[in-house]
Amino acid sequence: MSNDGQLEDNLRTFEKDARLSEAELSELLGIAEKMLSGGTVPCTACRYCVSRCPQGLNIPELISLYNEHAYSGGGFIAPMALSAMPEDKRPQACLQCRSCEQVCPQQIRISEVLADFTAKL
Numbered sequence: 001m002s003n004d005g006q007l008e009d010n011l012r013t014f015e016k017d018a019r020l021s022e023a024e025l026s027e028l029l030g031i032a033e034k035m036l037s038g039g040t041v042p043c044t045a046c047r048y049c050v051s052r053c054p055q056g057l058n059i060p061e062l063i064s065l066y067n068e069h070a071y072s073g074g075g076f077i078a079p080m081a082l083s084a085m086p087e088d089k090r091p092q093a094c095l096q097c098r099s100c101e102q103v104c105p106q107q108i109r110i111s112e113v114l115a116d117f118t119a120k121l
Ligand code: SF4
Pocket: 052, 053, 054, 055, 056, 057, 059, 093, 094, 095, 096, 097, 098, 099, 100, 101, 110, 111, 114
């Protein structure tokens, strides 16, 4: 959870003791499997990494675009969004210093993700 709105939404969801049906659970697991097999990265947008980046990169936003690009099999959305950013805030501005990776609770290899994003673009 990243803000009060998400916290309140989760509290509303869990105040009812309503379990998922088998069909709902199966559908959710199917979506998760599809996302993982598509090469996406499990960033939760906690933003712990952001203050560690000497380049001032918005790492969760870049990873979100990386995931969109991977999940959709490419396409125009990520390139279009990146083209609206200053060049020094795009994935290729990453210095590969790995400072961000020391605080990522998901243990994401951010430097490798951004290098792969650059290569795919
Ligand atoms: S590895 Fe890249 S994204 Fe991570 S802190 Fe260094 S410059 Fe920023």
